[in-house]
Amino acid sequence: MMRNLVFNLKRGAALSVLALLFVDPLEIDVLPLFSDKRLTIQDFRSQENFWTAQQAEVRVNAGALGRTPERAVVPLVFNLQGFLLTAREFNQRRFAQTRWFYTDLATFYRITREHTATPAYAKVLTEHRGDALYVYDPYATPQQTLEEEACAWEEAMQAEGRQRGAIDFSRLEEERIGFEAGDILIRPNIPIWNIFGSTSTPPKSIGGGWGHATGISRPSAPGNDLLSSLASAWVIEAWGGEVERCCQIRETRACVPGKSSACYKNPIENDNYWCKKRKGSRFRLRMNAPKTQRDAIAAFLRQQDEEDDRYSPFAKKRFPCTPTMSGTGCHQKRLPACATAEWANSDRWYCSLLVWQAYFYVTGVDIDVNGGAYVFPNDIIKSPVFNNTIDDQERRVRF
Numbered sequence: 001m002m003r004n005l006v007f008n009l010k011r012g013a014a015l016s017v018l019a020l021l022f023v024d025p026l027e028i029d030v031l032p033l034f035s036d037k038r039l040t041i042q043d044f045r046s047q048e049n050f051w052t053a054q055q056a057e058v059r060v061n062a063g064a065l066g067r068t069p070e071r072a073v074v075p076l077v078f079n080l081q082g083f084l085l086t087a088r089e090f091n092q093r094r095f096a097q098t099r100w101f102y103t104d105l106a107t108f109y110r111i112t113r114e115h116t117a118t119p120a121y122a123k124v125l126t127e128h129r130g131d132a133l134y135v136y137d138p139y140a141t142p143q144q145t146l147e148e149e150a151c152a153w154e155e156a157m158q159a160e161g162r163q164r165g166a167i168d169f170s171r172l173e174e175e176r177i178g179f180e181a182g183d184i185l186i187r188p189n190i191p192i193w194n195i196f197g198s199t200s201t202p203p204k205s206i207g208g209g210w211g212h213a214t215g216i217s218r219p220s221a222p223g224n225d226l227l228s229s230l231a232s233a234w235v236i237e238a239w240g241g242e243v244e245r246c247c248q249i250r251e252t253r254a255c256v257p258g259k260s261s262a263c264y265k266n267p268i269e270n271d272n273y274w275c276k277k278r279k280g281s282r283f284r285l286r287m288n289a290p291k292t293q294r295d296a297i298a299a300f301l302r303q304q305d306e307e308d309d310r311y312s313p314f315a316k317k318r319f320p321c322t323p324t325m326s327g328t329g330c331h332q333k334r335l336p337a338c339a340t341a342e343w344a345n346s347d348r349w350y351c352s353l354l355v356w357q358a359y360f361y362v363t364g365v366d367i368d369v370n371g372g373a374y375v376f377p378n379d380i381i382k383s384p385v386f387n388n389t390i391d392d393q394e395r396r397v398r399f
Contacts, residue, residue: 038083038084039083039084039111039112040078040082040083040084041078041082041083041084041099041101042082043084043111044076044084044101044103044107044111047103047107047111048107049103049104049106049107050076050101050102050103050107051101051102051103052101052102053100053101053102053312053314055102056073056102056314057312057313057314060073060133060313063131065104066133066134066135066313067131067132067133067134068119068134069105069119069120069122069134070105070106070119070122071104071105071106071134072104072105072119072122072134072135072136073102073104073133073134073135073136073313074102074103074104074105074107074108074117074135074136074137074138075100075101075102075135075137075138075139075373075374076100076101076102076103076108077090077098077099077100077139077373078098078099078100078101079098079099080097080098080099082099085098085139087138087139087140087141087371087372088141090139090371090372090373091139091141091371091372093319097321097336097338100314100316102314105117105118105119105122105136108136108138112138114138116138117136117138121136122134122135122136123135123136123137123189123376123378124189124210124211124376125189125313125350125352125374125376126189126210126211126212126240126313126350126351126352127210127211127212127240132210133210133240133313135313135374137372137373137374138373139371139372139373140370140371140372140373140374141370141371141372177226177229177284177397177399178219178220178222178229179216179219179220179229179230179233179254179284180216180219180220180286180294181216181217181218181219181294181295181297181298182215182216182286182287182289182293182294182295182296182297182298183215183216183284183285183286183294184213184214184215184216184283184284184285184286184355184380185213185214185215185216185233185235185254185274185282185283185284186212186213186214186282186283186284186285186352186355186377186380186381187211187212187213187278187281187282187283187377188211188281188283188377188378188381189210189211189376189377189378211352211376211377211378212237212239212273212351212377213237213351213352213354213355213377213380214235214236214237214254214274214351214355215235215236215237215297215298215301215354215355215358216233216234216235216254216298217234217235217236217251217298217301217302218233218234218298219233220232220233220254226399227255227275230253230254230255230274230275231253231254231255231256232253233253233254234251234252234253234254235251235252235253235254235274236249236250236251236301236302236304236305236354237249237250237252237351237354238311238349238350238351238353238354239311239351240311240312240313240350240351243311245310248309248310248311249304249305249306249309249310249311249349249354250305251302251305254274255273255274255275279399280398280399281398282398282399283381283396283397283398283399284396284397284399285380285381285383285386285395285396286386286394286395286396286397287359287363287365287367287385287386287395288392288395289363293362293363296362297358297359297362297363300344300357300358300361300362301354301355301358303345304345304346304349304354306347308347309346309347309348309349310347310348310349311348311349311350312348312349312350313350314348315346315348315349315350315353316346316348316373317353317356317357317360317373317375318338318343318344318345318346318357319338319343320338320339320343320344321336321338321339321343343361344357344360344361351377352375352376352377352379352380353374353375355380356368356375356380365385367380367383367385367386368380368383369382369383369384381396
C-alpha cells in the first residue's frame with residue numbers, strides 16, 4: 001500500500017523515478033495535500049494536542065512528546081489568514097510572516113488523513129537530553145515512499161555506471177584531511193548504509209549517537225594528521241543534550257581527546273564527539289565557493305555565539321522579505337525583522353539549522369535537499385551542492 005501513496009502522478013506518466021531526483025521539486029505536484037478542503041487553524045484548535053512552540057517544548061523536555069516515532073513532533077504552519085500551508089506553498093516562500101504551532105503525529109493524521117503521516121516517516125532530528133527527538137515534517141518535498149527512494153538511488157547509480165555501495169559522496173579519507181573556515185563537519189541522523197533512503201532507526205550501530213552538524217569557524221593547522229587536524233580546527237555548534245545553557249551555542253575545538261567539559265551536566269565526553277570513535281561515519285562538506293563567502297559563513301556562525309542564544313528543536317528557518325511584500329506589515333513605520341539586514345539572525349538554533357542558515361544567508365543556496373520546515377543532518381549530506389566531481393573530490397569526504 002505504501003508504494004502508491006506519495007506522488008500525485010498518473011501511473012502512465014513518462015517521468016522516471018530517476019528524473020525526479022533532478023527536477024525542481026516546486027514543479028512537481030506532490031503530497032502532502034492534506035485534504036480536499038483547505039484546513040484552517042480552527043480545525044486544530046479543537047484538538048487537545050495543539051501547542052505553541054513553548055508548550056510543545058515543555059512536553060518534549062518531559063519526555064511526553066517526540067521520544068518515539070509514534071509520538072513524533074509535527075510542525076503546523078498557517079498563513080496570516082489562518083489557512084494551513086501545503087508543502088508546495090511553504091517551499092515557494094511566499095509567506096514571510098506565518099504562524100507556527102505543533103501537534104503530534106496521531107493528531108495530524110486524524111485531521112489531515114495524510115498518507116505519509118506514519119511512524120515510518122518520522123526522522124531523528126537530534127539528540128535531546130540524552131535521547132532521540134523524532135520529527136515528522138509534512139513540508140518536506142518531494143516525500144518519496146521507502147520503496148521509491150530505494151529505486152531512485154539504484155537507478156541513479158546505474159545511470160552513472162556505479163553499483164550501490166560505491167557511493168559517490170563517500171571518498172573515504174583515513175589518514176589526512178584538512179578543515180577550512182566555512183566547511184561543515186557532520187554526521188548523519190540515519191544509518192550510513194541507508195543515507196539515501198528513509199528510516200526512523202537511530203544509528204546506534206555506527207559509533208553511537210543521533211547525528212550532529214557543526215560549522216568550521218577557524219581552520220585546522222596545515223600538514224597535520226587527521227586527529228591533529230581535528231584538534232586544531234574550531235567549530236560552532238548547537239548542542240541539545242545535557243548541556244548547561246551557557247554552552248548550548250558555543251565555539252570549541254572539533255576534538256579534545258579524553259576531555260569532558262564543565263559544560264556538561266553529566267560526566268560524558270562530548271568534547272571528543274568528532275574523535276576516533278566515530279571513524280567512517282563523519283563527513284566533511286565543502287562548497288565550491290570563493291574564500292570570501294566561506295569566511296563570511298564562518299563569521300555568521302561566530303556571530304550566533306552570544307550570551308542569550310540557546311538550543312531549541314523548535315527554531316525556524318529564516319527567509320528575507322521585501323518592504324513591498326503584502327501581508328508582512330512592511331508598510332508600517334517599523335520594518336519586520338525579515339526586511340532588515342539582520343533577517344537571518346536568531347537566538348534559537350538546533351545543530352543542522354545553524355549550519356543551513358549560515359549557508360543560505362551568505363550564498364543564497366538552499367543546502368536542504370528536500371526543503372521543509374526542518375533540516376536534518378542527512379538532508380545536508382545529500383545536497384547536490386556537495387557532490388564530488390572528477391575535478392573536485394573535496395566537496396564531500398567521509399573519514
